[in-house]
Amino acid sequence: MTHACMCSCLLLLQEFSEWAQCQVLEFASHYRPSDEQEVYDFMNVLDDRLSHSNSAVVMATVKMFLHYTLSMPATHQQVL
Secondary structure, eight states: OOHHHHHHHHHTGGGSOHHHHHHHHHHHTTOOOSSHHHHHHHHHHHGGGGGOSOHHHHHHHHHHHHHHTTTOHHHHHHHO
């Protein structure tokens, strides 16, 4: 998955059904951001998914946040 594809998917995320959002987030969790700024950019885009009414979307978002911040101990601790 390329950076451009990842950005497009995340920016269009709210247009997808709840099931599709979970699938996109699962797929996106396999993407490796190139640097910390990219991690923060993706987390900012996904921030509104943390207050979604569907718990599966919230959990998929949390999983992605935790996965992306593993190499950033201070940020990972804040996500927890």
